Amino acid sequence: MKRKRINIAVTGLNAIDSPGPGIPVIRALRESKEFDVRIIGLSYETLEPGIYMHDLVDKTYQIPFPSAGTQSLLTRLGYIHSVENIDIIIPNFDAELFNFIKLEETLKKDFGIKMFLPTENQFESRHKANLEEFGKKHKVKVPHSRMIFSVNEIPSLKNEFSYPLVVKGKFYDASVAYTPEQVATYFNKISAKWGLPIIIQQFVYGSEVNVTALGDGKGNTIGAVPMRKQYITDKGKAWAGISLDDKKLIDTTRKIIKSTKWRGGLELEMIKTAEGEYYLLEINPRFPAWVYLAVGCGQNHPEALVKLAMNGKQVKPFKKYDIGKMFIRYSYDLIVGLKEFEKISTLGEL
Amino acid sequence: MNIKKNIALSDTGFVFNPSNGDSFSTNPIGMEIIKMLKEGKSTDEIKSHVVKNYMTDDTTFERDLYDFVNMLTKMNLVETDEKKKD
Numbered sequence: 001m002k003r004k005r006i007n008i009a010v011t012g013l014n015a016i017d018s019p020g021p022g023i024p025v026i027r028a029l030r031e032s033k034e035f036d037v038r039i040i041g042l043s044y045e046t047l048e049p050g051i052y053m054h055d056l057v058d059k060t061y062q063i064p065f066p067s068a069g070t071q072s073l074l075t076r077l078g079y080i081h082s083v084e085n086i087d088i089i090i091p092n093f094d095a096e097l098f099n100f101i102k103l104e105e106t107l108k109k110d111f112g113i114k115m116f117l118p119t120e121n122q123f124e125s126r127h128k129a130n131l132e133e134f135g136k137k138h139k140v141k142v143p144h145s146r147m148i149f150s151v152n153e154i155p156s157l158k159n160e161f162s163y164p165l166v167v168k169g170k171f172y173d174a175s176v177a178y179t180p181e182q183v184a185t186y187f188n189k190i191s192a193k194w195g196l197p198i199i200i201q202q203f204v205y206g207s208e209v210n211v212t213a214l215g216d217g218k219g220n221t222i223g224a225v226p227m228r229k230q231y232i233t234d235k236g237k238a239w240a241g242i243s244l245d246d247k248k249l250i251d252t253t254r255k256i257i258k259s260t261k262w263r264g265g266l267e268l269e270m271i272k273t274a275e276g277e278y279y280l281l282e283i284n285p286r287f288p289a290w291v292y293l294a295v296g297c298g299q300n301h302p303e304a305l306v307k308l309a310m311n312g313k314q315v316k317p318f319k320k321y322d323i324g325k326m327f328i329r330y331s332y333d334l335i336v337g338l339k340e341f342e343k344i345s346t347l348g349e350l
Numbered sequence: 351m352n353i354k355k356n357i358a359l360s361d362t363g364f365v366f367n368p369s370n371g372d373s374f375s376t377n378p379i380g381m382e383i384i385k386m387l388k389e390g391k392s393t394d395e396i397k398s399h400v401v402k403n404y405m406t407d408d409t410t411f412e413r414d415l416y417d418f419v420n421m422l423t424k425m426n427l428v429e430t431d432e433k434k435k436d
Contacts, residue, residue, distance in 0.1 A: 228370060245356055246369055324368055
C-alpha cells in the first residue's frame with residue numbers, strides 16, 4: 001500500500017534524563033504503515049537532543065517559550081508553515097498545551113493545520129489542583145490534595161494530612177516529604193522552577209502503575225496499554241517498564257475516557273495498593289515519554305492520533321496488546337559539529 | 351492452594367506475574383512444584399511425587415513446602431480470593 005505523505009510538527013525533543021515524549025512519538029510515526037512522514041521538530045532549547053537526531057527529525061525550528069503567549073507562537077508557526085506546509089502538529093509538553101489548545105481553531109482555519117488535543121475544559125479539569133474534584137465527578141479514587149501558596153501554610157498541613165505527603169509542582173516535579181521541614185524545602189525548590197501554587201497530596205502506599213491511552217473525543221478508548229515502572233530514576237522517571245495484564249486498570253481508563261469524552265493522548269498515573277485498590281495520582285494530557293512501549297505492544301497510539309486528526313472519521317479501537325513487553329532506556333552520546341549548534345543558536349532552525 | 355492462573359512459568363524456571371510485572375527465578379525443584387500447583391495437584395500429591403523422586407522425607411519436605419508456599423504467597427503469586435482447595 002502506498003503510504004500517504006504528510007508533514008508533522010512535533011515538540012518535546014528533549015530526550016534527556018527527564019525525557020519529553022517527542023522522540024518516542026516520532027519513532028512511532030516513522031513506523032506508520034499508512035503515513036510516510038516528514039518530521040518538523042519544534043524546540044525550545046538549543047540542546048534538546050532531538051534537534052540533532054537527523055535520522056528521526058528532518059528539520060527543526062525554535063519556537064517561543066509558552067510564557068511568550070499565543071500570539072508570538074502563532075506568528076512563529078505561521079512562518080514555519082509557510083516553509084514546511086505542516087499538516088499536523090503534535091504538542092507534547094503540559095506547559096505548552098494551553099497555548100496550542102487556544103490556537104487549535106485558528107491554526108485549522110488560517111493554515112489548515114490539524115491537531116487532536118483535549119478541550120480546554122478537559123485540560124483544566126484534570127489539572128493537579130482540580131484532581132480531587134475530577135475524581136468525585138468521575139467516580140475515581142483520588143488521594144486528598146490541597147493547593148498551598150506560601151510556606152506559612154505548611155504547619156497546618158498536619159491537621160489535614162498524615163506524613164509522608166507528596167509535594168508537587170503545578171506542571172512538573174514531585175517529591176515525597178516526611179517532615180514539615182522537607183515540605184518547606186521542596187516548596188521552595190519546586191515553586192522557584194514552576195511557580196505557584198504547590199499541590200500537597202496525601203501519599204498512598206502501593207506500586208505505581210501507568211497507562212498510556214488515546215480517546216477519540218466521543219467517549220471511546222482507541223487504545224490503552226498499562227505499564228509498571230521497573231526502574232525509576234532519581235527524578236521519578238521510568239528507566240525501564242513492563243506492560244501488564246490488568247483488566248481493572250484498563251476498565252478504569254475506559255471509564256475515565258468515556259466519562260470525560262477525552263480527546264487525544266493521555267497518561268494516567270495510578271497507585272495500586274496492597275488491597276488491590278487504585279488511586280489516580282495524575283492525568284497527563286498528552287502521550288507519556290514511554291509511549292513507544294505501546295507501539296512495541298502492538299498499539300501505535302501516535303499513528304492512530306494522526307488518523308483521528310487527519311479525517312476525524314471513526315478509527316477502529318485496538319483490541320489487544322502484548323503483555324510482558326519491556327522497555328529499557330539507554331543514554332547515547334551524539335557527536336555534533338559546532339556549525340550545527342551555531343545554526344540552531346543563531347538562526348533558530350536546523 | 352491455587353497459583354494464579356495467569357502466572358507464566360518458563361522451562362528455565364523464570365516466573366512472570368503479568369498482573370504486576372514481577373518476575374522471579376526458581377531452581378528446578380521449585381519449578382516442578384509450581385508446575386504441579388498450576389496443574390491443581392494437592393499438597394499430598396506433590397509430597398508423594400517429591401518424596402518418591404528425591405532424597406527427602408515427609409517431614410522435611412512438608413516443612414520446605416510450607417516455607418515455599420509462604421514465599422509464593424508473599425510474592426503475590428497465589429490466589430487469595432478463591433477458596434483453598436486443600
